Amino acid sequence: MLSGSNSPLLFIRDVSVVFGGIVALNGVSFDMHKGQILGLIGPNGAGKTTLFNCLSRLYQPSSGDILMEGASILTRPPHRIAEIGIGRTFQNVALFPNLSVMDNVRVGTHARTSSDIISDSLRLAWIRRSETDVNKKVHEILAYLDLEEVAHTVVSGLPFGTQKRVELARALAADPKILLLDEPAGGLNHEEVYVLGDLIRRIRDERHMTVLLVEHHMGLVMSIADHVVALNFGKKLAEGTPAQVQADPDVIKAYLGSKDQ
């Protein structure tokens, strides 16, 4: 499953981000390989979300580079990240609250479809065909994530756990190669976290995706990640298998506190 010798899917080199005088990320480097679930851990303010936002081009690194399949993503505007296969979810759920579940997921296909306002207004034949394909795909994803029952419900009224699943569905609709999950377990109860871990693994195996998981929930990261990168104060502290990182004395001191948190 892991293809360690091949060139990495995502290549992060010496990425630094400075806000004013504050160094949020300081020369962070790591690689992601196809099919990996990479857990990115660290306490609040360690720079996890900053790195995430560099990957979705919301922040511009002050130095370093990020390559996706060998090409730098740093010249791309944020809306041209989805098309190269980087999809994401957000820490506090960033759905389109007034749209139905189905429409939210339909927006997810935006980067994989095309249209113009004239053809859309006239509902030309090629638009109708494209919409049929979109609907088929959306229904498949909704079924996959067990969301069919709420397909036509406006998302703002749904429970938080369901909204998180809708966000995942929206990200999947863009056929990402890399799925960036920003604290997917946040706000979920014990059982939901367990189900989520299973789901992330299934998505990796069945939909052939690579997953970057930013997570506070150590249990989740340690149980599903193949590879873990630990950050603290914007620097990489340790990297390796979950067992290696968990055993790292610096990591224990900085993040974990006790082993079974």
Place this chain on the structure above:
Amino acid sequence: MSAAEDVVAEGHQAVEAVPKRAMTLGTGTSLLVLAVLLLVPVFVKNFIIFQMTMLLIYGVAVLALNILTGGSGQFSLGQSAFYAVGAYVSAVLMEHFNVNYALTIPVSAVVCFGFGFLFGKPALRLSGVYLALATFALATAMPQLLKLNFLEHWTGGVQGLVVTKPDAPFGLPMSQDMWLYYFTLAVTLAIYIFSVNLLRSRSGRAFMAIRDNEIAASAMGVDVALYKTLAFGVSAAITGIAGSLGAIAVQFVAPDSYTITLAISLFLGMVVGGVGWLPGSIVGAAFIIFVPNIAESISKGMSGVVFGVLLFLVIYLVPQGARQAASKLR
């Protein structure tokens, strides 16, 4: 700062009030409304027909604002400027170049699309009340721009231009007013259908995604700047069509017909009709055309006060406008 943010937040809420599913009427209701619009002119006097024509025209203009605000979440108090450009394009083409009135309408649409699209570019940096202010400035400037000396040969300056009312074609036995009504109705229906199609399409979803969450929309591949300016362009194009139809129906264009008052009326019409609910546009149009007359018939000297009270009642009783009233009836 916080006061301004409050206003922005409140405005935002008004925009968010309407989920997309409740965007149109059911088939039965639509057919009923269509039948009424088709049949009534046969039984009423020319003056009423003229008023119904104006109802449709303002309905189109309110619908245009609804696409911008209800669809893409951007405010505009400058719709009168686009309406004016549309009206003048038709008037100038008809009176100076003898272009057929029907052919001036697509020209208006294209010119206003360009104008709206270009205006939308700098407006990208603004949102909420700040955008409302920028468009307000546009509305304030437009009448004076139309009076400019070097344009006077074409625009007629302060005097404006008289527009010839078209006859019914093919020797159809109907009055000019009735013909113009049916012509306007056909254009209105086409615009309504195209607008519903647009809002239900990939582009429409991009508009609404931007309205609801710009950062998430961008992460899904939506070019936020492009779609925001497109929404301005589309809204301006439709408003321009309304302006053209208005010029033909009123048979006159003059700078002072298109002041900020018109823009505020259209904004009012949108709120009364229900932000984001397209059929509400016609209800909003009816409100801005007829309620001032009703207010005047109640009290000539205090018509403004009566209008204010009526408006206050509407906002108090049905804050989401006609859409809310319609859903209560159901």
